[in-house]
Amino acid sequence: xxxxxxxxxxxxxxxxxxxxxxxxxxxxxxxxxxxxxxxxxxxxxxxxxxxxxxxxxxxxxxxxxxxxxxxxxxxxxxxxxxxxxxxxxxxxxxxxxxxxxxxxxxxxxxxxxxxxxxxxxxxxxx
Numbered sequence: 001x002x003x004x005x006x007x008x009x010x011x012x013x014x015x016x017x018x019x020x021x022x023x024x025x026x027x028x029x030x031x032x033x034x035x036x037x038x039x040x041x042x043x044x045x046x047x048x049x050x051x052x053x054x055x056x057x058x059x060x061x062x063x064x065x066x067x068x069x070x071x072x073x074x075x076x077x078x079x080x081x082x083x084x085x086x087x088x089x090x091x092x093x094x095x096x097x098x099x100x101x102x103x104x105x106x107x108x109x110x111x112x113x114x115x116x117x118x119x120x121x122x123x124x125x126x
Contacts, residue, residue, distance in 0.1 A: 002026040002115040004099045009120030012089055016124070020084040022099030022117060033106040034082045035113060036073060038095035038122075047108045048097070049073040051082060055105075062106055066092075089124045096121050 008020040024031070035050035051073045052060040061073050072085040082099065097120050100113035107113070 002028065002031060002101050004101060004115055004117035006097065006099045006117040006120040009097060009122045011123045011125065014090055014124055014126050016089050017085070017087045018089065018122060020086065020097055020099075020120060020122070022082045022084075024080040024082070024101065028080050030103050031101050032104050033102050033113075034073075034075070035100045035102075035106070035108075036082075036084045036097055037100060037110055037113075038093075038097045039119075040092075040095040043095075045098075045110050047110065049084060050106045050108065051075055052106050053101075057105070060106070062108065086122070089122075091124045091126045094122060094124050 003025045005023045031053045034053050036048040037045050038048050039045040047064050048067055050062040052058055070088045075082045099117040101115040102113045
């Protein structure tokens with residue numbers, strides 16, 4: 001089993017920055033990929049960013065076009081934590097952000113992640 005706990009959400013104004021954290025515990029040696037997804041009110045969940053956690057592609061990152069150049073996913077392998085640095089936030093970034101983990105290679109599909117955190121709310125005012 002893997003446990004994920006997100007933190008760092010909040011209310012900010014447009015143009016501001018936030019850093020989300022996701023603490024990973026449990027059978028972390030089995031994880032191959034980590035990702036952030038988000039769900040805005042009244043919308044379907046969407047992929048935000050992903051990171052290859054282990055294996056030959058460890059450290060490789062992937063981003064949704066809507067956040068490329070503004071968001072950065074990273075990891076602290078020693079503390080089993082991943083981060084999502086969000087800069088130049090826009091009202092359209094308002095959503096609940098979820099951290100997710102899976103046993104296989106990076107996927108952009110929400111359905112392929114086995115473990116999820118409880119989510120953290122990010123609200124960006126205009």
